[in-house]
Amino acid sequence: EIVLTQSPGTLSLSPGERATLSCRASQSVSSSYLAWYQQKPGQAPRLLIYGASSRATGIPDRFSGSGSGTDFTLTISRLEPEDFAVYYCQHYGSSLYTFGQGTKLEIK
Amino acid sequence: EVQVVESGGGLVQPGGSLRLSCAASGFTFSSYWMSWVRQAPGKGLEWVATIKQDGSEKYYVDSVKGRFTISRDNAKNSLYLQMNSLRAEDTAVYYCARDRRIQLMYYYYMDVWGKGTTVTVSS
Numbered sequence: 001e002i003v004l005t006q007s008p009g010t011l012s013l014s015p016g017e018r019a020t021l022s023c024r025a026s027q028s029v030s031s032s033y034l035a036w037y038q039q040k041p042g043q044a045p046r047l048l049i050y051g052a053s054s055r056a057t058g059i060p061d062r063f064s065g066s067g068s069g070t071d072f073t074l075t076i077s078r079l080e081p082e083d084f085a086v087y088y089c090q091h092y093g094s095s096l097y098t099f100g101q102g103t104k105l106e107i108k
Numbered sequence: 109e110v111q112v113v114e115s116g117g118g119l120v121q122p123g124g125s126l127r128l129s130c131a132a133s134g135f136t137f138s139s140y141w142m143s144w145v146r147q148a149p150g151k152g153l154e155w156v157a158t159i160k161q162d163g164s165e166k167y168y169v170d171s172v173k174g175r176f177t178i179s180r181d182n183a184k185n186s187l188y189l190q191m192n193s194l195r196a197e198d199t200a201v202y203y204c205a206r207d208r209r210i211q212l213m214y215y216y217y218m219d220v221w222g223k224g225t226t227v228t229v230s231s
Binding site: 030032033035037039043044045046047050051054056088090092095096097098099100101102 | 143145152153154155158165167169203208213214215216218219221222223224
């Protein structure tokens with residue numbers, strides 16, 4: 001079973017800054033099976049990125065995904081106030097889904 | 109509007125049962141895999157179960173195997189999760205999600221989520 005480890009656990013930044021969130025898999029995975037979600041308090045998760053680097057419909061281009069093998073990154077180029085939330089990576093494999101534990105992006 | 113709406117959550121005693129429902133609208137329900145994902149209070153997301161379009165394939169996280177059953181009724185555009193032998197650790201918000209699979213590109217992700225229904229297992 002693939003284990004996804006996200007870092008850092010909490011990231012404190014200011015609006016306008018660049019955010020870099022990491023997702024590391026316990027073994028090499030296909031990038032096509034890697035997705036990222038955003039979740040705000042009291043809300044359902046929202047799909048941001050699929051296939052490691054493809055933005056979902058309606059997602060601003062300040063969000064980008066990259067990576068391959070065991071290391072994947074979600075980058076928010078210039079933080080807007082509405083971007084402060086928890087972010088999860090997700091992997092599909094062997095008919096199962098696995099989520100990382102999440103990274104909380106908070107306002108500094 | 110494409111949406112899914114969960115219902116059926118509530119307070120149940122340990123060992124009890126509950127059936128969650130998810131009503132889909134705005135898309136051809138029978139064309140999509142569907143999943144349940146849960147989130148315990150203050151915790152992260154945990155995938156629970158997935159079902160194929162015609163119900164012929166079902167997959168579960170190990171912790172619910174033998175206790176939970178996912179099913180669907182395509183004529184009613186509805187997804188279900190029958191939960192038996194409930195434990196305190198099953199306490200969570202349960203989300204219904206459309207499971208998007210683009211097999212030509214090997215893309216697998218969840219692109220439509222409901223607002224969730226809360227299940228509390230406590231005596």
